Amino acid sequence: MAPSPPVYLCQGLTKRRAGGGTAFELRVPELRIAPGEVVVLQGASGSGKSTLLDLLALALRPDQAGTFSFRPEHRAAADLWRLWERDDLDGLGQLRGTHIGYVLQTGGLLSFLTARENIALSCRLLGRDPGGLIERLAERLNISAQLDKRPGQLSVGERQRVAIARALAHRPGVVLADEPTASVDPLNAARILDLFLDLVRQSGACAVIASHDWRPERLPGVRVLEHRIERDGDLTRSLFWG
Incomplete structure (x- = not known):
């Protein structure tokens, strides 16, 4: 049986930043x-992990790409580089909103919404009925009692669990x-x-x-990407591949 086509295929994907006399x-x-x-990006702070995630989230424009394609479940592959070249922000936004869930390091919850409303937000924007999924996720994440509270009333760990539920809803x-657990004990x-x-x-x-x-070793069945840092004068280059 032939392997399924990749969800992401990136070749020659590059993003650059410069400032203060240095370049990355x-x-x-x-x-x-x-x-x-399940793939893990490992590397020290500043190694470009968040930058790569933002590229995969279609939230950051690459500077260069040979191939940058995205094939959501059971759909034709989208040429992301072509969409960026055409400044098709609507097309990119539709792909992102429909097919990608993103757990930010700080949770990224809206302070004026309850936990339940934060979790349901992505479904609401897509016009979908979450059914009982919000309650099931809350039960699994042990936040059922927090659903009607706002983020300011929750602990750091509870906010992060709400963010996980929102990304999956x-x-x-x-x-x-x-770094979904960076701010938790x-x-x-x-x-x-x-x-x-x-x-x-699941x-x-x-x-x-x-x-x-x-x-x-705590993550059986997870692939850790290869990573290397190179320095050339004032340029720091971080490479991820796999």
Whole structure:
């Protein structure tokens, strides 16, 4: 049986930043992410993990790409580089909103909405009925009692669990997470990580997770991308591939 086409295929993907007399370049020589696969980006702070996630989230324009394609579940591949070249922000936004869930490092919850309303937001924007999924996610993440509270009334760990539920509520084919347990104490971080990976695998989504301190041996069945830092004068180049 032939393998399924990749969800993401990146070749020669590059993003550059400059300022203060220094320059940084993120380069992805080649990256393939399969449906249902869980991939971890590991590297020190400033190594470009968040930049790569933002590129995969279609939230950041690349400077260059040989191939940059996205194939949501059971759909034709979208040429993301072509969409960026045409400044087709509506097309990119539709792909992002429909097929991608993103867990930000700080949660990114809206302070004026309750936890329930934050979780339901992606479904509401897509015109979908979440049914009982919000309650099921809340029960699994142990935040059922917090659903009618606003983010300011929640602990850091509770806010992060709400953010995870929000990223999964519209049943995306891709879940991205940027240091999702960085602001949580180690015991809660381990519990949240286990729950997060369990929920992602149950959903059948593929996931890309950035972390600088997760131990690969704690993550069976997870692929850690190859990574290298190169320095050339004032240029720091970070490479991820796999």
